[in-house]
């Protein structure tokens with residue numbers, strides 16, 4: 001199995017956590033990335049496999065797939081144990097909705113924070129304008145944290161047992177923290193869930209690898225991982 005991945009790609013790291021949780025070994029190809037040039041030059045294999053030219057791309061048993069959500073569903077079908085989706089259709093659907101919430105809804109305000117890991121522009125006005133957008137995005141992220149807090153009320157995991165919903169939501173929360181987003185303090189259930197997942201070996205390993213990639217590739221972010 002081969003995974004085309006990015007060292008700071010939230011979606012690639014989501015797939016890597018799932019592969020580790022399932023105990024699957026894989027060859028990882030890290031595509032080039034820099035904070036100034038983004039994902040370039042593009043790996044020809046990624047361009048051939050994905051019309052969007054994005055990572056992650058998974059190649060396994062003659063199947064080539066893109067999009068982290070599609071890849072996770074394939075992994076579940078091809079390698080069912082341990083399961084990363086609940087059993088009951090309603091719970092499976094809920095789990096998929098949380099995955100979409102993390103990937104597509106939480107990502108929107110998170111994007112506004114991403115300029116913080118880029119080198120500070122010479123033009124101070126540009127930095128101030130970017131930072132104003134980031135500040136506007138922070139309460140939106142806190143609102144998303146509140147939704148996860150509600151979903152976690154009285155539960156250890158988001159969908160009954162540990163699932164893809166936890167992986168996807170963890171990645172969005174982790175990126176918010178990495179990018180100096182809102183504190184988890186007002187959200188005790190979310191904070192406990194986040195701390196508990198961080199102790200799983202698959203998560204701890206990826207969190208450490210992202211931190212190492214940040215030391216090499218990213219500008220330090222004020223307020224990262226506060227509280």
Ligand SMILES: N[C@@H](CCC(=O)N[C@@H](CS)C(=O)NCC(=O)O)C(=O)O
Nearest residue numbers: 009010011039054055056067068069
């Ligand atoms: N919905 C896709 C999003 C993938 C995505 O946005 N990948 C980013 C890295 S996190 C990428 O390759 N960006 C490069 C580009 O868009 O050119 C997924 O879940 O895999």
